[in-house]
Amino acid sequence: MISFVICRLAQSAGTLLGGAVITFVMLAASPGDPAERILAAQGKESVTPTAVAALRTELGLDRPLLARLWSYLRDVLTGDLGSSWSTGRPVIDELGSRLPATLRLTVAALGLAIIASLVLGLAAAWGSGRLLDHVSRLLSMVFLVVPSFLLGVVALDLVVVRSGVGVVISDGQWGTVLLPALILAVGSAASWSRVLRASLLGARSAPFLTVSRARGTTGLRRLLVHELPNSLPPFVTIIGIEVAVLLGGAPIVESIFSWPGVGRFTVQAVGARDMPVIVGFVMISIALFVAASLIVDLVNAAIDPRLRGR
Amino acid sequence: MKYPSPSSQTARRRSRPRSAAVAAGLAVALIASACSSDDDSDARATVPATESGDSVPVTAASAETDAAVPATTAVPAAADTTVGDTAAADRPTLTIATSFAIDDLDPIANSFWGPEFGYVELLMRPERDGTPSPWVLEDMTATDDTTWELTLRDDVVFQNGTVFDAQGLVELIEFCGDNNESFAAAAQLESIEVTGDGIVTLTTKVPVPSLRNVLADESNVPVFDVAAYQAHLDSGAEPAALLDAGLYSGPYVMTSLGEQSAELVPIDNYWDGEPALSALTIKFVPEATSRVQAVQAGEADIALYMPTVVATTLAGRDDAFYVTGVPTGTMFSVQLRDAGAYGDTDVRRALFAAIDYRALAEDVLDGQAAIAESVYGPTFPFAINTQVTDLDEANRLLDGAGWVMNGDGVRERDGETLTLRLLSYPQQPDSNTIAVAMQSQLGEVGFAVEVTEVPDLTAVREGDEWDAAIVGDSLMSFSLSPEDGLRSGLVTGGDQNFMQVSNDELDELVATLSTTFDESTRNDLLVQIQNVIHDNGLWAATIMRRPSVVTNAAWKGYEVPLANLWVTAKTAPSS
Numbered sequence: 001m002i003s004f005v006i007c008r009l010a011q012s013a014g015t016l017l018g019g020a021v022i023t024f025v026m027l028a029a030s031p032g033d034p035a036e037r038i039l040a041a042q043g044k045e046s047v048t049p050t051a052v053a054a055l056r057t058e059l060g061l062d063r064p065l066l067a068r069l070w071s072y073l074r075d076v077l078t079g080d081l082g083s084s085w086s087t088g089r090p091v092i093d094e095l096g097s098r099l100p101a102t103l104r105l106t107v108a109a110l111g112l113a114i115i116a117s118l119v120l121g122l123a124a125a126w127g128s129g130r131l132l133d134h135v136s137r138l139l140s141m142v143f144l145v146v147p148s149f150l151l152g153v154v155a156l157d158l159v160v161v162r163s164g165v166g167v168v169i170s171d172g173q174w175g176t177v178l179l180p181a182l183i184l185a186v187g188s189a190a191s192w193s194r195v196l197r198a199s200l201l202g203a204r205s206a207p208f209l210t211v212s213r214a215r216g217t218t219g220l221r222r223l224l225v226h227e228l229p230n231s232l233p234p235f236v237t238i239i240g241i242e243v244a245v246l247l248g249g250a251p252i253v254e255s256i257f258s259w260p261g262v263g264r265f266t267v268q269a270v271g272a273r274d275m276p277v278i279v280g281f282v283m284i285s286i287a288l289f290v291a292a293s294l295i296v297d298l299v300n301a302a303i304d305p306r307l308r309g310r
Numbered sequence: 311m312k313y314p315s316p317s318s319q320t321a322r323r324r325s326r327p328r329s330a331a332v333a334a335g336l337a338v339a340l341i342a343s344a345c346s347s348d349d350d351s352d353a354r355a356t357v358p359a360t361e362s363g364d365s366v367p368v369t370a371a372s373a374e375t376d377a378a379v380p381a382t383t384a385v386p387a388a389a390d391t392t393v394g395d396t397a398a399a400d401r402p403t404l405t406i407a408t409s410f411a412i413d414d415l416d417p418i419a420n421s422f423w424g425p426e427f428g429y430v431e432l433l434m435r436p437e438r439d440g441t442p443s444p445w446v447l448e449d450m451t452a453t454d455d456t457t458w459e460l461t462l463r464d465d466v467v468f469q470n471g472t473v474f475d476a477q478g479l480v481e482l483i484e485f486c487g488d489n490n491e492s493f494a495a496a497a498q499l500e501s502i503e504v505t506g507d508g509i510v511t512l513t514t515k516v517p518v519p520s521l522r523n524v525l526a527d528e529s530n531v532p533v534f535d536v537a538a539y540q541a542h543l544d545s546g547a548e549p550a551a552l553l554d555a556g557l558y559s560g561p562y563v564m565t566s567l568g569e570q571s572a573e574l575v576p577i578d579n580y581w582d583g584e585p586a587l588s589a590l591t592i593k594f595v596p597e598a599t600s601r602v603q604a605v606q607a608g609e610a611d612i613a614l615y616m617p618t619v620v621a622t623t624l625a626g627r628d629d630a631f632y633v634t635g636v637p638t639g640t641m642f643s644v645q646l647r648d649a650g651a652y653g654d655t656d657v658r659r660a661l662f663a664a665i666d667y668r669a670l671a672e673d674v675l676d677g678q679a680a681i682a683e684s685v686y687g688p689t690f691p692f693a694i695n696t697q698v699t700d701l702d703e704a705n706r707l708l709d710g711a712g713w714v715m716n717g718d719g720v721r722e723r724d725g726e727t728l729t730l731r732l733l734s735y736p737q738q739p740d741s742n743t744i745a746v747a748m749q750s751q752l753g754e755v756g757f758a759v760e761v762t763e764v765p766d767l768t769a770v771r772e773g774d775e776w777d778a779a780i781v782g783d784s785l786m787s788f789s790l791s792p793e794d795g796l797r798s799g800l801v802t803g804g805d806q807n808f809m810q811v812s813n814d815e816l817d818e819l820v821a822t823l824s825t826t827f828d829e830s831t832r833n834d835l836l837v838q839i840q841n842v843i844h845d846n847g848l849w850a851a852t853i854m855r856r857p858s859v860v861t862n863a864a865w866k867g868y869e870v871p872l873a874n875l876w877v878t879a880k881t882a883p884s885s
Contacts, residue, residue, distance in 0.1 A: 033768040048798075048805055049771055087413065097569070153599075161606045161629070168603045169407070169593055169610075171570065258600045260570050268596055 005294070012290040016283055017073070023282045024072060027275050028065050034273035035061060038085050059085055072279070081283070082276035086269065091280040095262050099284070101172030102261030105254065106246050108174075108181035109188070113246075114239065116189035121196030121235075126223055128201060136193065143190035148249050152183045152256035172260040180257040184249055188242050195238050199231035206230065233300050240296025244289040401576075401588035402883055404865075406876060407601040407610035411594040412572055414549035415564065417539055417557060418489050421532035427592055428585075428877035429560040429574060431533045433460070433479075434526035436873040438638065438689040440790045441829070442526035446474070446533050446559065448508075450525070452827055455517040456500070460510040465581040468535045469563045470556025476504040481536040483512065493530040497521060517825040519832070523791035528873070533559050561585035561879035570594060586882035602860050605630045611883075612868060613860040614876065617739055618678040620860060630860050635870025637680045637854035639687035639786035642744050644850045645770060645779045648811045651713075651728055652777055658847025660707035661730070661778075663700045664755045665748060671853045674747040675740065678858070682851035685785055685840055686792065692836035696844035697851065704755045713756065721756030730759045733779040735766055741780040744852050748780070770808050780852065788873055792836055796820045800849060809849075816842045 035055040056062050060071070075082055081091035124136035159179060160166045170176040203209070204227060212226050251263030258264070262281060269277035412423045417430075424430020435445040444450060449461040466474040480502050487499045498515040505511040514521065525531055534557040542555055553567055562574040562585060572592040576585035593610060595601045601613035602620055606629045613630075621632040644662070651657050671679040686693035713721035713728050721728040730752065734742035742763050749759040764770075770779045785795030798804045801820050802812040816839065823835045843849050857870045867884035 030765075033766060036766050036768055036771075050805060052771070156603060161603050164607070167609060168600055168607045169570075169595055255597055256600070258595050258597060258604075264596075 008290075008294050008297070012287070012294075015290060016286050019282050019286045020073065020076060020279055021069065023279045024069055024275065025065070027273065027278060028068070030273075034085060034275065035059065038272050038274065072276075076283075081280040084269070084277050085274045086272045086277070091276045094265065094277060095280055095284060098172075098260060098262045098265050101259060102247075102250055102254070102263055104172065104174060104177055105181055105184065105250060105259055105261055106243070108177045109184035109246055110239075110243065112181055113185035113189040113192060116185065117192035117196055117235075120189065120193035121200065122223065122228070124193065124197040125200035125227070126219070128197075133197075136197070140190040140193050143186040144194075146186075148183055148187055149252045149256060151186065152180070152253055155179060155183055156256060169258045170260070180253050180259050183256075184246060184253045187249070188246060191242065192235065192238060196231060196235045199234050200227050203227045203230045229303070232303055236299055236303065237296055240292050240299075243292040244285065247285050247288060401586060402864075403589040403591070404587050404612070404877070404881065405591040405593060405610045406612045406614060407593045407595045407604045408614045409594075409596050409598070409601065410615075411569065412567060412592070414567070415552040415555075415557065416549050417532050417534040419549075421534065421558075422528040424532055424558060424560060425528045426874045426876050427572075427574070428562040428590065428879065428881070429564050430558045431466075431560050432526055432528060433531055433533065434522050434789075436523075436526045436789045436875075438636065438790075438872055440523075440690050440692075440786070440792060442522045442789060445526075447525075450522055452519075452521075455825070455827065456514045458512045458514070458521060459505075460512060462508045462510065463581060464508055466533075466559050467579070467581070468538070468556055468559050469577055470535060470538055472535050472538065472556075474533065474535070474559060476506075476508050476510050478536065479510050480504055482533065483510075483531060485536045485539075486531045490530065493524070496524045496527075496530065517827070519823075519825065519827045520791040520793055523787060523789040526789035526873075527787060529788070562587070562590050562877070580879060582879050585879045587877075590877060602630060605860050605862050608862070611862050611865045612876070616858045616860050618675055618858070619739070621678045621858070622676060624860065628863065630862060631866050632678075632858060633861050633866065633868055633870060634678065634856040634858045635872075636689060637687050637856050638689065638790065638872055640782070640784045640855045640857070641682060641851040642738070642741060642780050642853055642855070643783055644748075644852055645781050645809050646847070646849070647774075647777055647809050649774070650777065651723075651726075652730075654711055655846055656707040656711040657713070657728075659845075660704040660711070660755065660847075661752065661757065662697070662844075662847055662850045663707070664704040664752050664757070665697075665850065665852065666699050666751050667697055667852065668699065669751070670744055670747055674743060675853060679740075679853035679855055682854050685843060685849065685851050686836075687786065687854060690790075690792070692792070692833040692840075694837055694840050696840050701755055708756060715756045719753070719756060720758045727758050728756060729777070730757050731775065731777045732759050732761050733769060733776045734761060734763045735779075736763060737766060738782040741782060745780045748852070782855075785849075790873070793820070793823055796839065797824070800843070811848050813842065813846055813848060816846075816848065 033052065033056075035052045038055060039051055060068060072082065079092075081095075083090050084094050087094060120136045120140060124133045124140075127133045127136075156168065156179070160168055166179045167176050170180060200223070209222065209226055212222055217226070247263075250261060251267045253259065254261045254264035255267050262284065266278060266281040268274075269281070406427070410423070412427075413420050415421070415424075421430050425432050431446050433445060433447045434442040434450060437443050446463060446466055447460055448463045449459075451459050451461075453459055460479065462474070462476055462479050468474060472478075483499070483502050487494050487497065496518070498518055500513040500515045502510060502512045518524065535555075538555050538557055539552075542552060545551075550567075553564060556563065559581075561576060561580045561582070563577050564572055564574050566573045571594060574590040574592070576587060576589075593604065595604060595613075598613075598615065598617055598620065601610065602616070602624070604610040605613050606627075616632065624630050624632050644665070646652055646658055646661065648658075652661075667682050671677070671681040680688070683695040683697050684693040685696065708721055708728070712723045714723065716722050732745050732748065734745040736742070742761070745761045745763075749761050752759050762776075767779075767781065769776060770781065783795070783799070785799070786792055787794035796816075797820060798806040799809075800807060800811060800813075800816060802814075802817050819835055819839050819842065823832060823839070826832050826835060859868065859870055861868050864883045869884075871878075
């Protein structure tokens with residue numbers, strides 16, 4: 001198990017490095033001038049060529065790409081993600097101050113998605129082939145195909161603006177997390193419920209369930225006590241993988257709901273071509289994804305002893 | 311398309327008791343959570359921050375902000391003795407949603423936000439006719455071409471209680487001259503000294519007729535307590551500490567500043583009367599849609615920086631209103647490079663004559679912009695109407711220049727097509743709308759217009775793969791000086807003369823204007839300058855932008871101000 005963890009950590013470091021290099025090069029190759037965007041994003045009324053040139057020099061944008069990349073990677077290895085070009089503050093501080101809000105949103109969405117997918121998946125499997133199954137699958141299908149930005153905009157208008165429930169400008173605290181978390185969760189919940197349903201139906205053909213049925217176990221008890229535990233590993237695995245999807249969806253949902261998290265800040269950074277912030281966000285996302293995958297592997301090993309030796 | 315709400319999903323599951331119990335419990339908990347947050351928000355928006363003469367209510371407002379925004383720096387009001395008053399509860403509050411965040415209260419780096427939101431003042435105030443009026447100064451008079459006498463009001467007090475006197479004014483201008491390059495370049499300071507009771511005499515190295523405008527520009531000389539700021543710098547404290555330094559003299563003092571919002575309260579004994587608001591909240595919301603929805607949901611009274619498309623989306627609604635002001639000279643211009651086919655004056659004039667200025671403002675932008683009949687805004691006494699749509703004239707000029715219409719309706723000369731590579735950019739969404747409309751208009755007289763949306767104005771500043779660009783700009787400075795735009799954008803070698811135009815007559819007129827004090831002579835010069843611009847096809851405005859905001863019903867009568875001075879001591883809801 002220890003060698004497994006060490007191996008995964010080494011892979012994670014390589015993934016982080018690769019992600020940083022790819023993001024850095026892609027941003028450097030994209031059109032537009034970061035210095036000009038930054039001055040505009042700061043609300044300066046007139047952006048003069050002199051000011052743009054001075055900022056370019058200050059940010060080192062007049063240096064060759066490889067030199068800039070090398071400097072950046074060297075700093076990253078020493079734990080320095082650089083400073084935001086827009087605000088001048090260290091990227092670690094900028095992202096760090098916003099990370100709790102994003103984690104609140106993601107955790108809430110994760111919780112809602114798990115609960116909703118369990119309810120939908122169990123309902124579909126229990127009433128397999130009947131109305132409950134069809135309704136559950138229809139809901140899953142709808143939530144899968146409707147993009148979260150559309151759902152968010154519509155929900156904001158209908159729920160907050162027209163009905164007066166909730167807030168438009170979220171403060172990033174638990175009190176205002178419901179609606180954005182719900183929007184962030186629905187796509188994942190739909191996807192996970194489908195996986196759970198398929199897994200539960202697959203588990204029904206296991207021989208031990210024949211024995212359980214022969215012993216007169218009720219349908220609901222069979223579902224919850226025998227089928228569900230044996231169906232959890234694929235369900236847990238996809239949750240781990242899709243934590244990245246939740247994080248990836250956070251910038252959109254955070255922007256729609258003015259949620260003061262890392263994702264919204266990164267969207268603004270993309271607009272301003274604030275490269276240190278963008279690369280920092282990518283690295284944090286990769287790190288969280290890798291950590292989530294590792295946790296999932298460990299949880300799966302705990303749930304299913306057969307996986308511990310693999 | 312209809313989306314099932316959590317409650318409707320709950321209803322569907324009601325036939326299964328255990329599932330229903332789980333879902334109902336979850337829904338009740340979550341809805342209760344949402345409702346409580348809504349209540350919090352309402353309380354924050356409506357409860358006056360100051361209810362009595364002490365600082366308790368201020369502290370309460372700050373504490374709430376603390377709970378809501380982790381990064382907020384909250385302090386007791388700058389000087390408790392100066393903050394709030396007993397009548398505050400009777401006064402309205404105002405919550406503004408704006409797109410730009412205020413980073414800190416540093417007077418050199420970030421004070422330009424201050425005059426906009428009522429916590430910083432300037433020496434002079436911009437006016438619609440282009441001639442600033444005294445603000446913190448009582449009078450400003452030129453005694454000769456390079457000497458100015460500045461008379462300071464005798465009742466201005468900083469929020470920390472220090473009186474702003476003549477010596478403070480000298481220190482302020484000297485400090486800004488030493489630390490603000492653009493101010494130093496514009497003001498050309500030679501000397502400054504106290505020469506009487508509340509009187510300061512300032513000399514410049516060269517004549518600077520527009521010095522009043524320089525002092526009315528929010529980026530130049532914010533009024534602040536230099537000694538207190540110097541003490542802050544010497545202490546090595548973080549910029550956040552400026553929150554309780556009481557550096558400024560505005561009617562409102564900031565009591566908390568976070569990444570999401572800022573809270574301000576009125577000060578007692580403000581020199582220009584009692585501030586009209588009991589509390590001012592500024593919310594930083596980069597997304598335009600969210601700012602509008604914040605007004606609709608009652609979380610903000612006024613939303614700033616509105617795209618014109620918002621006017622259409624709000625038509626017929628009674629929860630938010632698109633309110634426009636008088637155009638002040640901010641516009642979308644046609645930057646036309648003096649190169650290739652467009653090096654020919656007749657072709658340039660033909661292009662400008664073929665633009666349908668009325669249609670751009672009234673049809674394309676749905677009346678949300680004013681017709682650009684002049685290159686200056688309509689409120690300036692020197693503005694003359696030089697921009698006239700005349701397709702016959704355009705055709706005549708192009709015919710005369712040898713550009714012949716081919717069978718496809720495009721003009722050619724010696725096998726070369728009269729192509730116009732027209733750029734727009736996404737930071738100003740209307741620029742692309744205007745460019746596409748102009749493609750159609752110019753096509754009527756034979757221009758083959760290729761519209762390209764570039765990522766930003768770098769292509770204009772540095773590239774040569776373009777003939778024209780639709781740029782959001784103005785010939786007026788932020789403080790409405792008519793010279794600045796001419797000097798930087800149209801004079802030979804100007805630092806923003808990306809069109810590479812060069813006209814000796816214009817250069818000479820602008821040079822004369824830059825040293826002329828007499829108002830009547832200046833106006834005559836500006837008329838001549840506008841004629842030269844027109845006769846040589848140097849530059850054109852496509853539309854005049856109307857400053858706009860979105861308000862709720864209570865603030866529907868809000869007068870959109872000049873130079874973004876959104877909040878003053880007098881700002882209040884009006885019918």
